[in-house]
Amino acid sequence: MTKLTFLGTGGGRFATIYQVRSTGGIYLQDHVRLHIDPGPSALANMCHLALDPAQTDGVIISHCHPDHYADAEMIIEGMCRGGFKRTGIVVGSTSVLKGENGFTPAVSSYHQAIAREVIQVSNGEVIDVAGMRIDVTPTRHGDPAGVGFRFHTTNGIISYVSDTGLHDELIQAHRGSRVLIINLTRPLGSRVPMHMSTEDAATLVSEVHPEAAILTHFGMKIIHDGVEKQADFIEDASGVRVIPAEDLMTVQIENYIHTLLEKVNVR
Numbered sequence: 001m002t003k004l005t006f007l008g009t010g011g012g013r014f015a016t017i018y019q020v021r022s023t024g025g026i027y028l029q030d031h032v033r034l035h036i037d038p039g040p041s042a043l044a045n046m047c048h049l050a051l052d053p054a055q056t057d058g059v060i061i062s063h064c065h066p067d068h069y070a071d072a073e074m075i076i077e078g079m080c081r082g083g084f085k086r087t088g089i090v091v092g093s094t095s096v097l098k099g100e101n102g103f104t105p106a107v108s109s110y111h112q113a114i115a116r117e118v119i120q121v122s123n124g125e126v127i128d129v130a131g132m133r134i135d136v137t138p139t140r141h142g143d144p145a146g147v148g149f150r151f152h153t154t155n156g157i158i159s160y161v162s163d164t165g166l167h168d169e170l171i172q173a174h175r176g177s178r179v180l181i182i183n184l185t186r187p188l189g190s191r192v193p194m195h196m197s198t199e200d201a202a203t204l205v206s207e208v209h210p211e212a213a214i215l216t217h218f219g220m221k222i223i224h225d226g227v228e229k230q231a232d233f234i235e236d237a238s239g240v241r242v243i244p245a246e247d248l249m250t251v252q253i254e255n256y257i258h259t260l261l262e263k264v265n266v267r
């Protein structure tokens with residue numbers, strides 16, 4: 001079975017600053033365990049769900065905005081047993097690992113040195129992380145070096161578009177995906193450049209036509225306007241099942257796609 005656990009479904013400046021929703025990224029479990037975009041609250045939410053950072057095989061960071069990387073160094077320390085075992089893989093855009101376009105590196109040279117391997121990625125590359133093929137996909141966003149990913153799991157391809165506006169190359173890059181995870185940042189009637197609006201997400205989902213689309217990374221305006229409303233619009237427009245993710249939700253992917261939301265006592 002392949003599992004996606006949403007350690008946070010918020011994103012953007014103010015939903016992150018005020019933790020209106022958590023912003024801990026996505027934990028992917030297949031034959032490997034990968035932590036994608038561990039923003040603030042990643043570590044705390046792993047703790048709530050009893051997920052051990054020492055079991056993580058790879059930390060993957062799509063771009064150099066803090067709602068995607070703020071907890072990365074602590075997750076890397078966990079993966080490397082406090083820095084005492086050189087293990088695990090860190091994957092990031094050039095902006096995240098090297099610093100670029102006004103961004104300084106989001107992961108220190110110390111934390112890059114304690115991992116067994118560090119892979120700097122750009123659009124179009126194909127990498128192997130602990131035996132899983134990952135395709136690196138394009139984005140158009142405030143960090144020009146940002147990327148998205150396609151994970152070739154044992155239950156089909158899972159796409160993570162990351163933060164991006166809609167463009168043709170994005171649609172082409174994600175064709176053939178079984179599950180399409182979309183960082184939805186702008187609700188109906190409020191499209192802005194370099195961000196994914198509900199209308200554009202409907203086009204993306206219609207064109208890619210996955211088995212299911214999962215919406216996450218909601219900003220204040222979407223949370224205020226209603227997440228379900230955006231999901232209904234995209235589902236009606238595309239005919240594809242749309243799942244609006246919730247904090248600590250798990251999506252299980254095998255022959256069928258199930259969602260689970262366990263009640264957890266949050267300290």
Ligand SMILES: [Zn+2]
Nearest residue numbers: 063065141163
């Ligand atoms: Zn961003």
